[in-house]
Amino acid sequence: MRKENGLELFWLLMGQMSILMAGALLVPFLAALIWQDKEALLFVLPMLFAYGLGKKLLEMGAAEGRQRQLTIKEGVFFMAYVWPLMGIIGLMPYAISGLFPSFSAAFFEAMSSLTTTGLSCLPYDRLELPRTLTLWHSIMSWLGGLTFVVVMVTVLPQVSGCFGLTLSARQSIFFSPVWNRMAQSARQGTTVYAVLTVVATGIYYLAGLNPFEALVRAMLTLSSSGGSSVYAFIYYNSPVLELAAMVVMLMSSLSLLLVWKAWKVRKPFMLLQDTEIRNFLLVVLGVGAVLASHLYLTGTYDFLESLRYGYFQTMSFISTNGFVVAPFWAWPSFDRYVLFLLVFVGGCIGSATGGLKIMRLLVLFRLSWAEMRRTLHPRMVLSIKVDHLPVPDKIVGRILAFFFLYMTVFFVFVMLLSLSGISIMQALGLAAGCLTSTGASSALFGLENLHILPDWAKLVCSLLMVLGRVEIFSFLVLIDMGRRNIQKRW
Template sequence: MRHAHAIFWYLLSRLSVALSALLLLPLALSQQDVVTGAVARVTGASGTWMTGKAMAVAGAGASAGLSTYGVPLLVAVATGALFRHLGREHKRPLTLAEGALFAVMAWPYLAFVGAMPFVLSGQLSPLDAFFESMSSFTATGLSNFDYVAGALPPSLVLWHGLMNWLGGLAFVVMLVTVLPQVSGCFGITLTARQSVYFSPVWRKMHQSIWQGLAVYGGLTVIFLGVFLALGLTPLRALLLSLTTISTAGSGAASAFSMGSLGRDSALEAAGCCMMLVTGGNFLLYWKCIARRSPRLLWADAELRATLAVAAACSLLVALHLAFTGTYPILTALRHGAFHVISFFTTAGFSSVAVSAWPDFDRYVLFLLAFVGGCIGSPAGGLKVVRLLVLAKLTVEELRRTLHPHMVVSVRLDGLAVPDKVVGRILAFFFLTNAFFFLGTIAIAASGVAILPAMGLSAGCLTSTGQVALLLGLEGLAALAPATKIVAILLMLAGRAGIFSLLMLGAIGGESAQKKW
């Protein structure tokens, strides 16, 4: 008997396999000292055998660490087996309903399992843990902790970075599998010229998944090697590479600081290059690799526009910071470029306290977070290609007004953009702004001041949590439960795609109407 939504269940089972595999890493790290002690019979400073009390404490720590990651591991394995059974007849074309369901429901599932270690370790309440987990998987970067300051055990810090990485990978996988089926008309189809032609057939979807994983995983390894070469410790280098590739940067001021001006500059320069790469089109990267033609990068209009905007805004912010006396000119260029690229690619890293910058510079960063990177990247925001289409549409409409009988069309990379796509990009632009304003109203109604409410709403919707701190949000601990629930919904809308949420609601409404 064929199960409903078979491909949805099968895709979810593949996600649970990845989740289970990653949970083994913090589990092993949490048990490292216990295993070492059991094998080597660790002695105290006096060289005597471990006392009975010390052995009891070590045993309690082992039990706590085992349950912290063992329970979610069992949940991931069990649910994965169930999903695999429900999706055993998945070898058929993906339907619109299945695509929308996976694009939306994958994130709450990941957040539910990912929150368990924080609850089981006693670090957070269930709601705060779910908020933390959703923020990590959606690459928002808002956190209840200062991970750089060592507020958490290394295993939980590692788990946080792994959640960031898996969330970014899941989004890339969706870009090449389900999102073109669900929301391609909102701009995703514009990537067809650059590389992967979407197919709802599972065999071709599987091939696209491996291509996305190859680019994403390869860049992660390259980033890790660069950070290690710059002198970072292995754990810190790993965490920075995981958060950079997923655009899940933290607002911690020391995230890209090493305590030495020369080394800081080298690290920030490397970070700028990495964030620009992460904000680019991963589908385009695969095409360049497959065809062995790097020249295709510069031939892409969206990438050229991205680099131009990043350069222009970096210079603008740097000059204003120098003009206002915030920094000397060279320091202003350094910090201006780093933070413009960070917010533009929605990574959200910060090397200094940008909340103390002049209002003009903070507003530029706020707008850049809404723009986001290229459409085939893990970055959030509206995406450059959609804004390019809207800008070209404005120019063509002016020409049409001046010359009513002229036949005009919006073209990108030499191709005409269909009117249907243009119209729906306009609808997407409206929906994004509508969700931003509604989110701001809901957050403000819960007791948050208007500017921090705008920052939190924009940060969650664009997956750039640093925007909330940019506009004066002092911390997450004081937020009311209702505020965190609204923020979670905005994070889900920003990462799953607003249209996916609306499409899922419309499908559910039609189904309920037919039953009645």
């Protein structure tokens, strides 16, 4: 009988992710064979490596581990190491192709796709890559968005107490660290994500795109991995296509937990009853109106174009997609500043979008208002409520800690990136883009391509992308575990 080491579920999860990456590599390989492209050989060795590694990791996970709960240690390890694992596998076709000058460049490109950031360190647009590599980029982005959502509804509640996730689910969805329950939640999230991808593909197809481009764009949009250069809508100048994109970006910003619930009870309009979704729509309508008004009053565009571009870019940045429909980098400073703030807002908790999320900001605003009232009336007993339900003090405290750590990490990495030779404003845009998975924020300040960065800065950006996806706390818990282990040894 094999001896358990307390990490059986961690090895099982990592093994399954490695085999999933092997299956994903099979798609561009078969596509290259069908297209008779010579790039098919780029995916053979990575596919064999990922499958072999996955089988080995599954063997390291004891079968009896499936019957117990996921421990906090296993959850932290998985959230911290799954992204580098996927990144190493994902960069292999890039590295073998020889199109990237260094390992750090290939790793940056893979991590940018997997974390749905949309940035590129190529000296040219990704559309100039062979179409099989373009397809691989889209698949990695789609998988990265799916991985983030699945981790959010399975592992994160065990590691960090949800950070308000139960609030967005109206405290009606049960989270459990038991393997079978986790697998069920993962299947639900994957099903909704896949169905929305099919729906998004149909919407783009009806808007005039061919089937392949519609599928690729749907995968990029739902995963919030647009970017300022890849498939920019500015090249099409099509209001119909832009409207279709706004619908899909709205879909990508919704909580998959609530979408699953609405689908299950056959009541789609119940989504509008959710506080987070209503506030998200109010922010989009309000900020879009502000941008459109300012663009019109400053004479940047006429009235209709101001509405069209203002609302599209609002939805693009708040959904952390970063798609481009107009040269926003040439807009007045006020409009660029508003777009910069939107990337920190993000969509709803339980979606693939980055940022702080609407629900957390809503709790923070209500906390600030309650504290202000308590200052005026010291004896008043106040409680923060969402959907007429009181928010537990534990969740409020965690959201406060998360906000503080989020902004601290942001400013620390701004300082680090400013050492790479770019301006402080460009460092702000780049750090915000990596942390919130909105690559287009760097283009707000004239930094559209990152091939000029030194290799160490690309690795720093890759680390920041991962920090944004593991919700920071998991990484800090991992560091604390390492510190305690060193103390015990000494």
